[in-house]
Amino acid sequence: MAEAVLGGSTPSAGTSNKYRLPTTVSPKHYDLIFKTDLSSSPPQFSGEALITLDVHSDTPKLIFNLSSTLKISHIAIASSDLKTESSMVLSLSALSIDESQERGTLDLTSLPSGGLKAGSKGVKVWMAFEAELAGTMTGYYKSEGDPDDSGMKPVYALTQFESTSRSEERRVGK
Numbered sequence: 001m002a003e004a005v006l007g008g009s010t011p012s013a014g015t016s017n018k019y020r021l022p023t024t025v026s027p028k029h030y031d032l033i034f035k036t037d038l039s040s041s042p043p044q045f046s047g048e049a050l051i052t053l054d055v056h057s058d059t060p061k062l063i064f065n066l067s068s069t070l071k072i073s074h075i076a077i078a079s080s081d082l083k084t085e086s087s088m089v090l091s092l093s094a095l096s097i098d099e100s101q102e103r104g105t106l107d108l109t110s111l112p113s114g115g116l117k118a119g120s121k122g123v124k125v126w127m128a129f130e131a132e133l134a135g136t137m138t139g140y141y142k143s144e145g146d147p148d149d150s151g152m153k154p155v156y157a158l159t160q161f162e163s164t165s166r167s168e169e170r171r172v173g174k
């Protein structure tokens with residue numbers, strides 16, 4: 001049986017850990033904003049994510065799931081550990097993307113504390129992003145309906161909002 005931790009679960013003995021994220025932090029809340037433009041060609045979307053984290057172990061980096069199709073345009077972090085009243089904008093060069101694993105790694109060594117410290121509560125990570133709506137039926141994607149009387153096909157934006165690995169498992173029947 002899987003044990004619940006960090007907004008997910010740890011694998012049971014003998015289960016692959018390939019898709020599990022590190023347990024150094026846990027997300028406590030997500031505020032998401034999406035702005036979708038279905039009339040552009042191709043359809044696109046942009047948005048913002050504000051993620052509230054609790055830190056369980058000292059860590060010089062954050063590792064998170066990230067579609068390789070998302071273009072991150074801004075990153076900021078706010079924590080009482082930063083000893084500043086405002087958030088700290090991080091350089092986009094602090095973000096590396098592993099496309100094969102669909103993971104983002106945010107290097108936090110430029111923070112005054114060299115990273116996030118164990119016991120920190122309510123750390124805020126903010127990102128702005130944009131991408132094209134693909135027709136792949138994973139993540140946030142576009143779909144077309146049946147043509148209307150004038151022959152126009154309506155375009156819809158749909159989501160499965162689950163990990164790609166889980167989407168893949170369902171598609172191939174694992």
